[in-house]
Amino acid sequence: MSRTLLLFLLLLRGPAAAAGRPPPAATPRLKLAFPELRARHGLRLFALERSCCYEALLLDEERGRLFAGAQNHLLSLALDDISQRDRKIYWPAPVEWREECNWAGKDITAECMNFVKILHPYNRTHLYACGTGAFHPVCAFVEAGQHAEEPVFKLDPRRAEDGKGKSPYDPRHAAASVLVGEELYSGVATDLMGRDFTIFRSLGRRPSIRTEQHDSRWLNEPKFVAVFWVPESEDPDDDKIYFFFRETAVERQQGLGKTSFARIGQICRNDVGGQRSLVNKWTTFLKARLVCAVPGPDGADTHFDELRDVFLLQTRDKRNPLVYAVFSTSSSVFQGSAVCVYTMADIRRAFLGPFAHKEGPNYQWVSYQGRVPYPRPGMCPSKTFGTFGSTKDFPDEVIQFARHHPLMYNPVLPHGQRPLFLQAAVPYTFTRIAVDRVTAADGHYDVLFIGTDVGSVLKVVSVPKESWHRMEPLLLEELQVFQDASPITSLQLSSKRQQLYAGSAAALAQLPLHRCGAYGKACAECCLARDPYCAWDGTACTRYVPNTKRRFRRQDVRNGDPNVLCSEDPRRGSVPQKQLYGVEGSTAFLECVPKSLQARVLWTYQRTPEDPQREVQVDERVVRTERGVLLRSVQRTDAGHYLCHATEHGFTQPLLRLSLEVIGTRQAAGMVPAGDPQLAAGPPGHKVWYRDFLQLVERPPLGAADRVCQRLWSRGRPPPRPRAYAGPPGRGQGEEPRKARRRRTHEGPRAERGPRSASPW
Incomplete structure (x- = not known):
């Protein structure tokens, strides 16, 4: 059996393949279409005329606003209702830029626009936004006010600045960035042709710094997905910036063509480049492979290598958030999507492991067994790991080793060694993810909202199976958020307002996180839903709020056993x-x-x-x-x-x-004689109430033509034979011209028309 076919069979069989049984079908418990969501469940939409592409979303709880970037526009919408009290900024590309873009062979109506790609909070009063600017990247500061009641939303075009290294040129290219302090860390293509990809630091007081240029060992045709700042210790000098992207793997096997791998890259925030080598280049850049695969027999795993989106779920410890990542397959044989969860402990362990090494073009990638210089490449200059005050103080051998060994040998494996949730052989692909940690009666649960490429959102809850170390995903809902089935390109979640915000090329959507009443009107239905947002309050399935003293409140997400929770339900046992x-x-x-x-x-x-x-x-x-x-x-x-x-x-x-x-048939036709107890469904002489109704069903009322035929048959004469019809009246071959028909009808021989006294009329 070929390896491709084996992987396909493994994917279809799923995690239970080793046990010899297929996994249960991932069917949503509740599936709601767009009209029902719009009419009954609070779905709100917002869209601009002659605009599109709502990719950049910024959720601001303090101001109570949802900031969005679109084609030629910046938007400020109310978090409570995005369809109300909107503010807009028209931000097109200058005419000369559009003309230059058109001269370069681009579509002036589709590509030569300003597509806003970057949107970050800069300080308490301003935002920082960047757009493509008709293949001329541009950035600007946006005044948004400090409080929700301030109706301020304006852009100063005189303070616009060059967006190279911050925003992509091409609107089809993605960019990922994070603003830490006053410095912007971005992964983006820095040239017009989209070939020079870099991890770039700009703004701030320190000089700009980037990755090594045109070196496939560092970056090889990457597609950047997300960037996050994660503190390493209590010392700010140990802080790291983590980049998530997918790229063409340099360590792929010969003869397999281009293979895409998911990556996580790290750099130190206080990296300022080398003194004599790697000047204004990263000296602490390392990368490792992100593995999301279904383990199979004989070591043949089904890999999901197309990284689509990453969500960082903050925990009580800011140094150890959970990393939720969405993947899809790059295979042309089968299609599938998966969600994998990673811990920062596993990520840091991979970067502390051996380096990948290749001595020549025909050698295999192996674990580097030589001496690793001190300080270890990838370590930040701080008091925690030595006396180096800056990366410019690193020895030359450290700089050279970092330049030639950016790849780690050990990959980062997901929590539980397998995907948390996967879907195969379904007509959609995962595109975005947002996660909410919900407090329930029996613990904390992570609820996943997964966007797809057909405009729907999947709601999944992760429930412990035997223990909290082994989780079981439950697909609660499948919601069709966009009627036109356009792919979801952005997701934002507000735990405070219990709302989900989604963006697509066509519109923006807002939807509540829960629809408790849709599960049913009985305690058992509410309990079986196992939705951590919902609980039975004695009369209905409603929103669960912790620390509320209600006697009849019932919720058990982990077990969901109605026999225990709903034993006191007075309506239990009553059946419609x-x-x-x-x-x-x-x-x-x-x-x-x-x-x-x-x-x-x-x-x-x-x-x-x-x-x-x-x-x-x-x-x-x-x-x-x-x-x-x-x-x-x-x-x-x-x-x-x-x-x-x-x-x-x-x-x-x-x-x-x-x-x-x-x-009975005779009884239904009204032919049963009254008084026959064996055939009549009633006492003798009693006319059954439905007999007349069924008689009408079997014998419908006669039309005018039927009455004519009935009269002729009763007089012993056959009814007239219908003429053949082969087209519209007066035009077909089977129909006479109107004048001829009128003349034959009124002026023809009486013998042809028949005696008047014999007419049924």
Whole structure:
């Protein structure tokens, strides 16, 4: 079996492949379409005319604003409702830049615009924004005020500055950056052709610094995804900047062509370059591979190497956040997406491990076994690790070693050695992720909001299985946020306001983080949802708020057992009932659709309420569908009571009781003589109420033409034969011209028309 086919089979089988059983289908418990979200669940949209591409989002809780960058515009929207109280700044590229862009062969209506790519808070009153500027990158400071009530939002075009090394030239290229203090760290292409990719530091008082130029060992056609600042210790000199990107792997095997690897790179914040070598270049740059793979037998893993997005979830310890990363596959054989979680301890361990080494073009990449100079390359000059006050004080051998060995040999493996959540063979790909840590009654849970390339958002909660070291993902919701199915290009989350904000090429969307009432109106339905945002309060499924003293509050995300939580529910055991009638020989449909798509429906039948229940068996006459059971050619023995059950998470609950009454064909046609107790469904002489209705169904009212034919047959004459029709009146071959038809009708021989007294009229 080929390796590609083996990886494909492993991906389809998933994490349970080693155990010989396929994983359960990742079906959302609740799936809501765009119209329902818009009408019932608070979905709000915002879009500008003649604009697009809402990629840069900045959430500002203090000002209560959502700042957004789009084509030729900067936006300031209210966090409570993005469709209200909007403020706009029109920021187009100058006419001469657009003309120059057009002369270079670019589309003046699609590419020669100013697409805002970078948006950061600069200080308490200003933002820093950068755009493509019609292939002439430009940056500017935006005054946004200090408080929410200040209606200030303006840009000073006189303070615009060169955006090279900060924003990409091409609007199709992505850029990643972070503003720390007054310094901007960005990963971007710094040339018009998009070939010179660099990690660049600008602004601030220190001189600009970048990666080694045109050296594939440092960066090889990278696509930057995200940048974060993470403190290393209590000493600010140990702080590091981490870059997440994907690139063409230099350590790929020969003959496999271009292979994309996910990377994490680090630099020291206080790096100022070397003294004699690597002048104004990073001396502390290192990178390692990010692995997100499904372990398989015989060491054959299914890798997700296309890094799409990264979210840094802050914990109580600012030095150890959790890293959530979204991946997709680069294979042309199969398609899939995954979410992997990494700890800073594992990331730091990889950078403290051996360096990757290759002595010649035909040698394999191996672990470097020689002497590593002191101080170790990648260490920051600080009091923690020595007496070096600056990177300019590093010995030459340290600088040279760092230049030739930027790659680490050991990769960074995910927590649990496997993806937290993956989807294969689905019609979408993960694009963005935002994570919210939610406090529930039985602990803290991480809720993942995953954007896709078809305009939908997946809501996933990570629940411990046997212990907190082994997590189980639960797909709670699939929400169609954008009607046009445009890919989600940005996600921002407000825990304070319980809102999610998404951007696409077409519009901006706002959606609440929870829809507790949509899970159902019973305690068991709320409990089985296992949504940490929701709890049963005794009467409804509502938002769970910690530290509230409510007697009937019920929530158990980890187990979700209604037998324990809902034993006091007064409505437990009550089942809605419905009466259904079926005509013998016709069809009858027993409809029952549970709210949860993860529930398995079970049908039972009993002739009378006193008889034992038995499961409805499927055969040629009894067909099971997604919405119920279809009885084909109903028989008298089908009459009785049908009970629809929903089984989910080991709990079975009745949903609906249907009573089916079967009506005989003679009885339905109204032909049963009164007083026949064996055929009539009622006392002798009593006319069944539905007989007239069924008589109309089987014998619909006669039209004018039907009445004519009925009269002719009653007089022993056949009805007139219909003429052939082969086109519109007066134009087809089967229809006479209007004048000829009128003349034949009114002036023809009476013998042809027949005697007047014989006319049915």
